[in-house]
Amino acid sequence: xxxxxxxxxxxxxLKSNGVLGMNARNYKIISKYNNRRLYPLVDDKVQTKxxxxxEGINTPHLIGVIEYQHQVKDFLELVKNHPQFVxxxxxxxxxxxxxxxxxxxxxxxxxxxxxxxxxxxxYKHISNTLSGLFSLGGQYDVAVIEEMVxxxxxxxxxxxxxxxxxxxxxxxxxPAMAMMRLATAESGGRANLHQGxxxxxxxxxxxxxxxxxxxxxxxSVHPDTKADxxxxxxxxxxxxxxxxxxxxxxxxxxxxxxxxxxDKNRGPMMLELNARPxxxxxxxxxxxxxxxxxxxxxxxxxxxxxxxRVDFILNMKx
Amino acid sequence: xxxxxxxxKVLTFFLLVSLxxxxxxxxxxxxYWGFDxxxxxxxxxxxxxxxxxxxxTGEPIKVSLAVPTxxxxxxxxxxxxxxxxxxxxxxxxxxxxxxxxSAKNKVQNLYYRVTIYDNENGKGKLREAKVAAPRLPxxxxxxxxxxxxxxxxxDKLQGSWPQKIIQMFNQEPMNPTLSAFLPIKxxxxxxxxxxxELLAVKSIPSRLARGVRLEEGKQAAEADLMLxxxxxxxxxxxxxxxxxxxxxxxxxxxxxxxxxxxDVSGGENSKVRFSVLRSVVSxxxxxxxxxxxxxxxxxxxxxxxxxxxxxxxxLKWLMVFPLGILIVVLMRNVVGIKTMGTFTPMLIxxxxxxxxxxxxxxxxxxIIAIGLLLRAVLSKLNLLLVPRISAVVIFVIxxxxxxxxxxxxxxxxxxxxxxxxxxxxxxWIIERASITWEEEGPANAVSxxxxxxxxxxxxxxxxxxxxxxxxxxxFDEINLVILFTVMLLGTYTGYRLTELKRFxxxxxxx
Numbered sequence: 170x171x172x173x174x175x176x177x178x179x180x181x182x183l184k185s186n187g188v189l190g191m192n193a194r195n196y197k198i199i200s201k202y203n204n205r206r207l208y209p210l211v212d213d214k215v216q217t218k219x220x221x222x223x224e225g226i227n228t229p230h231l232i233g234v235i236e237y238q239h240q241v242k243d244f245l246e247l248v249k250n251h252p253q254f255v256x257x258x259x260x261x262x263x264x265x266x267x268x269x270x271x272x273x274x275x276x277x278x279x280x281x282x283x284x285x286x287x288x289x290x291x292y293k294h295i296s297n298t299l300s301g302l303f304s305l306g307g308q309y310d311v312a313v314i315e316e317m318v319x320x321x322x323x324x325x326x327x328x329x330x331x332x333x334x335x336x337x338x339x340x341x342x343x344p345a346m347a348m349m350r351l352a353t354a355e356s357g358g359r360a361n362l363h364q365g366x367x368x369x370x371x372x373x374x375x376x377x378x379x380x381x382x383x384x385x386x387x388x389s390v391h392p393d394t395k396a397d398x399x400x401x402x403x404x405x406x407x408x409x410x411x412x413x414x415x416x417x418x419x420x421x422x423x424x425x426x427x428x429x430x431x432d433k434n435r436g437p438m439m440l441e442l443n444a445r446p447x448x449x450x451x452x453x454x455x456x457x458x459x460x461x462x463x464x465x466x467x468x469x470x471x472x473x474x475x476x477x478r479v480d481f482i483l484n485m486k487x
Numbered sequence: 488x489x490x491x492x493x494x495x496k497v498l499t500f501f502l503l504v505s506l507x508x509x510x511x512x513x514x515x516x517x518x519y520w521g522f523d524x525x526x527x528x529x530x531x532x533x534x535x536x537x538x539x540x541x542x543x544t545g546e547p548i549k550v551s552l553a554v555p556t557x558x559x560x561x562x563x564x565x566x567x568x569x570x571x572x573x574x575x576x577x578x579x580x581x582x583x584x585x586x587x588x589s590a591k592n593k594v595q596n597l598y599y600r601v602t603i604y605d606n607e608n609g610k611g612k613l614r615e616a617k618v619a620a621p622r623l624p625x626x627x628x629x630x631x632x633x634x635x636x637x638x639x640x641x642d643k644l645q646g647s648w649p650q651k652i653i654q655m656f657n658q659e660p661m662n663p664t665l666s667a668f669l670p671i672k673x674x675x676x677x678x679x680x681x682x683x684e685l686l687a688v689k690s691i692p693s694r695l696a697r698g699v700r701l702e703e704g705k706q707a708a709e710a711d712l713m714l715x716x717x718x719x720x721x722x723x724x725x726x727x728x729x730x731x732x733x734x735x736x737x738x739x740x741x742x743x744x745x746x747x748x749x750d751v752s753g754g755e756n757s758k759v760r761f762s763v764l765r766s767v768v769s770x771x772x773x774x775x776x777x778x779x780x781x782x783x784x785x786x787x788x789x790x791x792x793x794x795x796x797x798x799x800x801x802l803k804w805l806m807v808f809p810l811g812i813l814i815v816v817l818m819r820n821v822v823g824i825k826t827m828g829t830f831t832p833m834l835i836x837x838x839x840x841x842x843x844x845x846x847x848x849x850x851x852x853x854i855i856a857i858g859l860l861l862r863a864v865l866s867k868l869n870l871l872l873v874p875r876i877s878a879v880v881i882f883v884i885x886x887x888x889x890x891x892x893x894x895x896x897x898x899x900x901x902x903x904x905x906x907x908x909x910x911x912x913x914x915w916i917i918e919r920a921s922i923t924w925e926e927e928g929p930a931n932a933v934s935x936x937x938x939x940x941x942x943x944x945x946x947x948x949x950x951x952x953x954x955x956x957x958x959x960x961x962f963d964e965i966n967l968v969i970l971f972t973v974m975l976l977g978t979y980t981g982y983r984l985t986e987l988k989r990f991x992x993x994x995x996x997x
Contacts, residue, residue, distance in 0.1 A: 186994060190986050312965040452990065
């Protein structure tokens with residue numbers, strides 16, 4: 170009768186493992202270190218991109234922004250020199266409303282998932298984006314058109330369709346925890362853990378796999394590609410960390426999540442930032458956030474530059 | 488960290504203060520206004536009718552009746568006197584009513600009615616510094632011996648002397664000596680006088696108190712008696728049947744202390760007869776009268792309960808919401824259930840109260856199901872957001888209209904309860920569920936609706952509970968306690984119940 174209770178653990182068990190709960194995250198961290206005034210900086214992709222450029226953070230190049238419905242019909246003008254491009258809502262979240270065009274000519278557009286669209290379809294997509302179909306609160310939005318990321322082939326075996334990205338939790342400018350999210354057949358090519366994507370916890374010093382989970386359960390091979398997840402190493406790890414660390418200077422947010430992808434030619438690039446990053450990263454890493462947060466609060470030096478902070482972490486004795 | 492610690496401390500302090508305030512006002516309302524934690528409480532109200540009858544002798548008439556005075560032992564709701572052609576005078580100090588009139592010739596009937604409530608057991612003490620010793624009764628030798636024997640026998644019994652003697656008189660079977668000593672047939676009064684006689688032998692002053700024993704349906708009965716005995720500093724009351732000391736709550740004293748119950752001059756064959764009628768009045772209605780007795784009427788006048796009934800009912804409906812809100816907070820921040828919209832479950836619960844539980848649940852499910860079907864068709868059209876949600880709103884209205892008409896024709900009252908659900912909220916539930924359906928699959932959409940409904944049902948069970956509604960209304964200060972509880976929950980940083988499952992893989996590392 171009480172069989173289902175076995176799925177639960179005792180609060181003391183979580184506490185002793187330093188697991189950060191939602192209430193503690195909101196009350197002790199977000200409400201304290203993330204000023205609400207700063208949210209628009211990360212909620213608006215155009216602003217994020219401009220700030221990133223100022224900090225010297227790589228992001229996909231901006232092709233153009235479509236703000237008004239009457240501009241939509243001219244979007245071909247914008248992309249005429251770009252054989253590939255991506256259309257995103259500036260205020261979207263979780264990959265909603267992202268349209269990736271792999272190649273196109275005058276009457277057909279081919280998406281990343283090999284779907285063929287007409288000009289009318291793309292026109293409608295942009296028009297819907299402007300009217301807020303994909304934005305957070307349904308408010309009017311603008312469409313951002315940017316260059317397509319040439320994803321590095323290094324992770325090809327690790328992801329079913331979709332794009333693997335690295336999520337780094339940055340606390341007070343220090344990268345605190347990292348994971349890579351790998352799409353699966355079940356997640357429909359998306360990288361959301363609660364939809365069945367694989368989360369791979371990464372060692373913050375080396376970018377190597379610590380632990381991998383799918384639906385909260387540990388796994389060792391990718392369910393679709395059968396790749397050995399333990400062999401995963403993220404290259405340019407220091408550069409990944411520096412992007413995360415710089416995001417702190419860039420936004421002023423004390424607690425943020427940086428989503429980073431690896432471009433074949435340009436290296437790690439920041440895709441977006443999140444002012445309220447989720448807590449599933451703890452499950453992927455197999456450990457809680459509280460301990461590292463306490464350490465950063467107590468022992469990590471203050472007033473370092475982003476690079477110095479990253480080097481501090483990389484040179485730390487375990 | 489320090490700053491938050493203080494916030495929590497301040498809130499805890501206010502929570503404790505509001506708790507103390509709520510406890511005090513609950514005490515106050517129960518004690519002075521007669522409120523009760525249970526709903527539909529009633530107060531017993533006793534009507535005592537005293538009918539005075541006498542035959543005039545042809546001289547000017549003066550009638551004086553001892554009447555009860557309200558005090559700690561009971562409260563008087565109403566007094567009424569019917570005496571046509573008489574001048575009526577109430578002497579509050581001596582507790583008597585005087586009827587005066589010129590000479591009359593027919594048999595006279597005067598009425599005095601008193602309505603009392605909140606009658607309680609009292610001590611029945613009456614202080615008096617010094618009382619003359621009673622006159623010793625005169626006995627012959629045989630009687631003398633009998634009395635000695637009776638008193639020796641009585642001394643073996645428990646209690647004070649008056650109690651011993653009363654017990655002796657009520658023993659079954661009666662002590663043979665005592666039964667030989669007493670006349671064969673005695674009225675209640677003669678019996679009591681025999682007790683007084685024996686007390687006089689022990690030099691204990693005693694007398695009779697008259698009043699009415701509250702027994703439902705008592706008709707034209709004589710005054711009931713209690714024995715009063717002096718214990719050296721005060722007069723004490725004793726029940727003539729049980730010997731119990733003190734004033735029982737079902738006995739209302741009209742006259743005590745040597746004076747007579749009824750004095751009539753200018754009349755003969757006078758008698759007073761009592762009738763008792765019990766009725767029941769809602770305690771809430773009595774509250775105003777109770778508060779008036781304590782000179783705190785202002786408190787009452789500025790409370791909910793002095794408002795017209797319509798306003799009271801509206802407020803009664805509002806007063807239960809803070810508890811519903813508390814449940815939503817608990818469900819989200821402590822249990823960790825995700826619901827659609829913060830207060831949507833509460834709004835559904837409110838509608839359920841109006842429609843009835845099953846009827847509401849069924850018709851709401853039907854609206855949502857039909858709405859989702861129509862919305863699925865709509866999503867094929869790729870409409871813009873505002874026109875799309877507007878279309879869903881109109882769908883909901885049409886579904887409600889259809890269900891009401893259909894329900895009326897088919898005589899299904901369940902279907903006609905559809906109109907009670909908030910249209911906009913229902914439309915948003917459909918919209919959100921359908922987006923979740925498209926993006927995260929039907930399982931997620933169904934579970935989101937399911938958890939919202941669970942929260943709504945829990946809230947419904949709380950806000951529709953008669954006891955809870957009564958308490959949040961009658962003791963509305965509880966809402967202050969809820970306010971500070973909710974605010975304090977705003978500083979809760981512990982794990983949510985659902986996180987104990989979600990993060991369970993992290994617990995096994997230990």
